[in-house]
Amino acid sequence: MIEIDLDGQKVSVPEGSMVMHAADKAGTYIPHFCYHKKLSIAANCRMCLVEVEKAPKPMPACATPVTNGMIVRTKSDKAIKAQQSVMEFLLINHPLDCPICDQGGECQLQDLAVGYGSSGSRYEEEKRVVLHKDVGPLISMEEMSRCIHCTRCVRFGQELAGVMELGMIHRGEHSEITTVTGETVDSEVSGNMIDLCPVGALTSKPFRYSARPWELSRRKSVSPHDSTGANLIVQVKNNRVMRVLPLENEAVNECWLADRDRFSYEALNSPERLTSPMVKQGGEWKAVDWQTALEYVANGLKQIRTEHGPSSIGVLASPHSTVEELFLAGKLVRALGSENIDYRLRNAEFARPDGEGRDAPAVRWLGTTIATLADLQRVLVVGSNLRKDHPLFAMRVRAAVRQGAKVAVINDADNDWAMNIAAKSVVPAAQWAQALADVAAAVAAEKGAQAPVPGGNATDTAKAIAQSLLGGERKAILLGNGAAHHANASSLLALANWIGAQTGATVGYLTEAANTVGAQLAGALPGAGGLNAAQMLAGGLKAAILLNTEPVHDSAAGGRAAAGLGQAGMVVTLSPFKANMAFSDVLLPIAPWTETPGTFVNAEGRVQGFHAVVKPLGETRPAWKVLRVLANVLGLQGFDYESAQDVLLDVRGAQDAAQSFVQGGRLSNETRAAITLAAPAGKPAVAAIYQLDGLVRRAPSLQLTTDGRTAAVQPEEALA
Numbered sequence: 001m002i003e004i005d006l007d008g009q010k011v012s013v014p015e016g017s018m019v020m021h022a023a024d025k026a027g028t029y030i031p032h033f034c035y036h037k038k039l040s041i042a043a044n045c046r047m048c049l050v051e052v053e054k055a056p057k058p059m060p061a062c063a064t065p066v067t068n069g070m071i072v073r074t075k076s077d078k079a080i081k082a083q084q085s086v087m088e089f090l091l092i093n094h095p096l097d098c099p100i101c102d103q104g105g106e107c108q109l110q111d112l113a114v115g116y117g118s119s120g121s122r123y124e125e126e127k128r129v130v131l132h133k134d135v136g137p138l139i140s141m142e143e144m145s146r147c148i149h150c151t152r153c154v155r156f157g158q159e160l161a162g163v164m165e166l167g168m169i170h171r172g173e174h175s176e177i178t179t180v181t182g183e184t185v186d187s188e189v190s191g192n193m194i195d196l197c198p199v200g201a202l203t204s205k206p207f208r209y210s211a212r213p214w215e216l217s218r219r220k221s222v223s224p225h226d227s228t229g230a231n232l233i234v235q236v237k238n239n240r241v242m243r244v245l246p247l248e249n250e251a252v253n254e255c256w257l258a259d260r261d262r263f264s265y266e267a268l269n270s271p272e273r274l275t276s277p278m279v280k281q282g283g284e285w286k287a288v289d290w291q292t293a294l295e296y297v298a299n300g301l302k303q304i305r306t307e308h309g310p311s312s313i314g315v316l317a318s319p320h321s322t323v324e325e326l327f328l329a330g331k332l333v334r335a336l337g338s339e340n341i342d343y344r345l346r347n348a349e350f351a352r353p354d355g356e357g358r359d360a361p362a363v364r365w366l367g368t369t370i371a372t373l374a375d376l377q378r379v380l381v382v383g384s385n386l387r388k389d390h391p392l393f394a395m396r397v398r399a400a401v402r403q404g405a406k407v408a409v410i411n412d413a414d415n416d417w418a419m420n421i422a423a424k425s426v427v428p429a430a431q432w433a434q435a436l437a438d439v440a441a442a443v444a445a446e447k448g449a450q451a452p453v454p455g456g457n458a459t460d461t462a463k464a465i466a467q468s469l470l471g472g473e474r475k476a477i478l479l480g481n482g483a484a485h486h487a488n489a490s491s492l493l494a495l496a497n498w499i500g501a502q503t504g505a506t507v508g509y510l511t512e513a514a515n516t517v518g519a520q521l522a523g524a525l526p527g528a529g530g531l532n533a534a535q536m537l538a539g540g541l542k543a544a545i546l547l548n549t550e551p552v553h554d555s556a557a558g559g560r561a562a563a564g565l566g567q568a569g570m571v572v573t574l575s576p577f578k579a580n581m582a583f584s585d586v587l588l589p590i591a592p593w594t595e596t597p598g599t600f601v602n603a604e605g606r607v608q609g610f611h612a613v614v615k616p617l618g619e620t621r622p623a624w625k626v627l628r629v630l631a632n633v634l635g636l637q638g639f640d641y642e643s644a645q646d647v648l649l650d651v652r653g654a655q656d657a658a659q660s661f662v663q664g665g666r667l668s669n670e671t672r673a674a675i676t677l678a679a680p681a682g683k684p685a686v687a688a689i690y691q692l693d694g695l696v697r698r699a700p701s702l703q704l705t706t707d708g709r710t711a712a713v714q715p716e717e718a719l720a
Contacts, residue, residue, distance in 0.1 A: 004070040019050060019061040019072055030074050031083055031112050033090075033198045034150035035062040038255065040159060042151050045090070047112070049082035050074045058082035080116075087116040092123045093173070094199075095145050102140075103200030105213035109148065130176050135165075136184035137704035138191055138263060140205040147177055147201040153193040160256075161187045162387075162398050162418025177201070186706045188391045188689060191262040195245065195255075206263055206701045207243045211235075219613040220247055222600050223261040224320050224593040225692055227511040228253055228370065228392045229602030230261050234594060234613045241265045241594055241614060251371050252606065258391035259705075260689065260696045265594070267698035272577045274589040275618025285581065290619065290629075297586055298633040300570040301336065304543040308569075310337030312542035314531055317524050318549035319343045319513035320693045321623065322598030324647040326515070326522040328627040328639075329547050335636040339530030340541065343519040345555035346512070346685040348487040350532040351673065362668045363520040364484070366603040367508020368476055374399040377472030378505065379407045380439075380465060382492060383432060384480020385415040388689040388707065390510050393603075394418075406472070408465040410435045411482070412683060423464040430679045433488050435462070436495040437677055442466035443502050452498040453675045466503075475505040481512045485556065485684040490673035497671060507669050511603040513693070518601035521666065522651055539564040546573045547623065548590065550580055550694055556685035574623055577694055589620040592695065596622035597644040605667045609648075 001012045004022055011022045018041065023030050033045040041063050049058035053071035058079060061072075073079055091113060098104050130144040151168060154177065158164040165185045168175055179185065185193075194202050216235035223230040230253035235243040244265045248255040277293035278285045288296075304312055315333045317326055321343075330341045344350065373396035387394045398419045401407060406422035412429045425435045434455070441456025443449070443466045458466075469475060477496045486492055493507070500507040511517055519525075526532055531540045537557040544565055551561035565571050566583045573584040576592040590596075595616045599609045616622070624644050631639035641647050687693075688711030690702045702708050 002066050002068050004066050004068075004072060006072050007074055013066055017066050019052070019059070019064045019066060019070075020048060022066055022072070023061060023074065028074055030061045031116060032062060033108060033112075033148060034152060036152055036196060038160065039152060039155045039196075042155065045148060045150050046086045047083060047090070049079060049086060051076045051078040084116050084118070087113060088118065088121075090148050091117060091121065093128045093145070094148070095127065095143070097143070097146075101143070101146070101200040102203040102208055103197075107200060108198035128173055133178055133182075134184075135179055136186065136190075136706075137701040138205055138259060139185055139194060140203045140208050141201065142203075144176060144201050146199045148199055149175055149177070150198060151177075152196040152198070153177065153202060156193055156196055157187065157190075159402070160192075160395055160398065161189050162394075163187050165190070166193070184706065188259055188388060188707065189256060189395065191259045192246075192256050204243065206266055211237050211242045216242060219611070221594065221610045221613055222514075222608045223257075224514045224600070225260050225264065225696065226258070226390055226392075227366075227513060227516055227603035228258075228390065229514060229600055229606060229608050230257055230392060231608075232257070232261065234265070236614055239614045241268050251369070252602070253392055256392060256395060260692070260699075260702060263701050264695045264699045266700055266702075267695045268592055268594055270577070270698045272698055273617055273620075274575060274578050274587055275620060276589060277619065278587040280585050285587070290621070293586060293588060294630055294633050297570075297572050297588075297630060300585070301543055301634065304569055305336060308542045311340065311529070311531075313338045313545075314340030314536045314541045314543070315342075315545045315547060316345060316533060316536055316549055316551060316555075317341065317343045317519070317547040318345070318554065318693070319516045319519045319524075321515060321519075321548045322593075322596070322644075323515065323518040323522045323601065323651055324598055324644045325547060325623040325627065326519050326524040327651045328624055328631075328647060329545070330523045331638070332627055332631050332634075332636065333545070334527070335631065335638070336634070339527035340536060341524055341530070342526055342533035342536065343516075343524040345533045345537075345549060345551060346481075346485045346687070347489070347533065348485055348556055348680075348684060349489045350534065351490050362670060363517060363605075363666045364509045364511070364669055365517050365605050365667045366478075366511065367506040367669055369604050370396065370602070372474070373397055373476070376400045376474050376476055377405050378469050378475035379405060380410070380469060380477045380499075380505070381407065382410045382436065382477070382479050382496065383429070383482030383484075383486060383684065384411065384478070384510055385413065385417075385686075386480065386510075387415065387417045389481050389512075389686070391689075393510060406468045408468050410439075410465075411480075422468055423461060425461045425465065428681070429482060429486060429683050430681045432483065432486065433491045433495065433675070433677045433679055436492060436499070437675075438462035439465045439469075440495055440499050440502075443470065443499055446470055447502055449502060452495060453677065455677055469499065469503040469505055473504075475503065477505050477507045479507070479509045481510065481686045482684040484509055484512065485686060486679070487682075487684070488676065488679035490671060491675045491677070491679075493669065493671050494673045494675045497669065509603070509669065512687075514602070515600045517603060517605055517667075518599065521601060537561045537564045539567040541565075541568050543570045544568045544572070546571065546575070546580055546584070548575060548694070550575070552580075553691065553697065554687075554693070558685075574626060575694070576620065577698065579694065588626055589618065590623035590626055591616045591620050595620060596624070598624075599644075599648055
């Protein structure tokens, strides 16, 4: 450690630190623009000039290394005058458009100009003008004359997103930030550039000119999309969600968001929102009141149970639903006498070798913490387009690669992950088990052990992956969405576990949805004798309850789901949107994540609760309330819940929240499954980045991106 004197205060920092790091530790604010704790040091703006004793001139705090005994003054006349001079230069060409600037009220330049700017300008020449750029539907670069060339956006793309989509051209006063080739910004985490921009040069195109920062209420929440469980600030005006920003949490999402977390809020105000219960009568949809709709559903369920038995009733639930909703859906269907409930709509294999259904002790999870991903030295990813499936996980792994980690991949497509890949096996999905068996054979040969299954062939690629995993100390084998949904998923897990045991690597699932882990903990799985999702979608039900899901888009069955569910006597859809209208008989409007309290459990098993941030739209009601009242109308016992918190206490068995459901070691990726190398041909069902759930599918700006256009889904059928 090195000790310096900072404004008369002794501060100890590690060797190699900069003066800015010492100031951060001491709680001393030094004005700056280009410096950011997550980015490399550029020393572009010079706003952080400070006085260093014995230095002939002020020095940039962000780029001045500390030395033992250094004396630094951040508030001296020399430092203040230097900072004021820099501010004068920055404002020379800056347009005087604060009253109409979208960044007004949260602009770093505006704030610092108050403290370090003068009341007038000595500059009388014409200000420079920079033409606007169209870089896609998410980021607005309409006012690039405001840019102060801090290069935060450039460094973010180059270092963290892995794709240098923006750069600086020309020199001096002619310098400008551009895409160089005039293309769009297509990174799946591009919205973070908006947060990083300290002025109004990069702004949110969907949010543009819709509200002022001081008009917005700020409320904490959790992302309902992938399994990161990103922490959010949801900004609200007049009971309408206007913008979503990251809430910093180093253990989960750091200070970043994926674009689908940031921009999917547009769907909340979509014209496709379902705002009142609807019943199909004579082939036409009619709006009804809640009492009529619930009695219609209850009478239909009772009749079908009487005529066909309770086992003809089932629930297909989305893993994007909350723990409370999934638990009550399971409790309701079981109270009716059925064990038919499943959240695994995209799975092709449903074996549970470690137990049956909801009583299975094993809950599949990441196998490590999210923060650990950035510190790994060796990684093997199986069956995932990591960059698109889990953008924030990819950023963590990319950070590990920058520190020297080696990443190996087994997948059916040669995707661009925007990072260096040390070894790659691109084979059809049906051959993934063989590819893993080959790696196991190579590991066995190196260690003098017996391979877990005959038939492994230590190919050159397998040897390269094995050598990678046998090196380093911190390592992980990560099974992606494709591996989880694979027709031979249990064999992939068994092989991964054997390789992990031999190499010292943790084994885990990246897990697809916001609440995939929570769905398992809530018991949203078929019990003994119950039908799995594939069987229910194939026509195994007479009465189907669809919780927050659109099986045509959300299941492995795809279009076949409509035919299978069309055979049922009654299909009830609980959704925030007008969905499943071709084969549903009743639509019940339930609240999306912003209009209901609830709980998600992310990939690492972290339990995160959230509250409603706006009132439900129209006659919409939280799904946990709808399920509770439906159970009451059916005359079922044990549904006397007053709040979502009461439901959660029932799920946890009244355990303390800090236990995080991990009591009894339920989070486990162990398996006793027998290994088979043969698997059916065909690709596992994996959703494209902006087709993951109903919210992102209905966010117009996300669908206009390059990723959105390449995987477009036909809109829901029109209301008859």
